[in-house]
């Protein structure tokens with residue numbers, strides 16, 4: 001890890017909020033890695049102008065919307081190899097990779113700038129379990145079969161299902177984090193795919209969040 005990357009005071013001041021949020025998510029022991037999580041936000045802030053990474057500038061909001069929102073996915077991960085599709089600045093993949101050092105996360109994005117940023121994150125945070133890959137989700141193939149495809153704020157569910165059909169047909173579930181899922185968006189997913197929904201409660205966020213899991217029946 002690049003030890004020269006010191007935390008700005010504004011992020012240092014968010015330790016309490018992050019700690020409380022992790023408590024509410026039930027994250028205990030080594031999985032908490034509070035320092036690394038805040039250092040990831042510091043990198044996003046440092047490189048935001050060059051790489052266009054986030055619209056958020058308020059550190060407390062970054063903790064809630066970037067870190068805690070991503071980590072709310074943890075209880076739903078089964079297995080050890082995941083693809084975070086349309087990861088952008090590494091969301092939800094980087095906070096999850098920090099919390100699960102024994103899991104491998106392919107961070108997929110079509111935008112080369114995002115991938116350059118993620119390679120920098122990998123180096124600066126010493127995160128050997130992330131693998132940034134520049135590719136479109138619909139074209140992505142790999143020899144090893146992932147345990148799930150994750151997607152947050154990427155596309156409507158019907159389009160995501162179209163893009164991940166190759167993997168869904170091989171028994172790989174799609175876990176899509178959504179602000180909300182309308183009945184019409186849910187119904188637009190064609191058979192033989194099945195959608196199940198759970199509501200997520202994100203510490204510090206009032207907005208509705210849900211997780212749609214799509215699997216082949």
Ligand SMILES: C[S@@+](CC[C@H](N)C(=O)[O-])C[C@H]1O[C@@H](n2cnc3c(N)ncnc32)[C@H](O)[C@@H]1O
Pocket residue numbers: 085086087088089090091092108109110111114135136137138151152153154
């Ligand atoms: C709105 S951002 C979401 C980023 C992140 N997942 C989040 O929750 O903040 C969508 C990202 O998906 C990428 N993207 C869009 N279409 C894609 C595709 N077909 N395959 C891979 N990445 C894609 C874009 O380059 C962008 O970085």
